[in-house]
Amino acid sequence: MDLDALERRLIDALISLIKGSRGRVVSLRAASLAKMTGHGDDHRVVLRAARLLRELSDLNLVRASTEGAGKNRSYRYVLDESSELWQLIRYSPTVKAKEALAQLIKRR
Secondary structure, three states: OOOOHHHHHHHHHHHHHHHOOOOOEEEEOHHHHHHHOOOOOOHHHHHHHHHHHHHHHHOOOOEEEOOOOOOOOOOEEEEEOOOHHHHHHHHOOHHHHHHHHHHHHHHO
């Protein structure tokens, strides 16, 4: 599976979210990640973001939580500073983090 431009934009948005965080925990939903790419109204982009986050969750890089999901039942994905993904993105150059994320997703 070759990463297309949309997945690359989603990865860029995830990296910028984590690098720009001021706290020790980042939580997000697929729709929020899709909005960060500028395509939040497109349902296809939201589904791609959900798939990306689910794959990262399957690799134990983010934690999926349904806590407080309510009626919409959407997953909230949580990263904290002890996460391997957090360490990779926060403390390595952006290019290296993008390459590592792309390789992880490509292997699936």
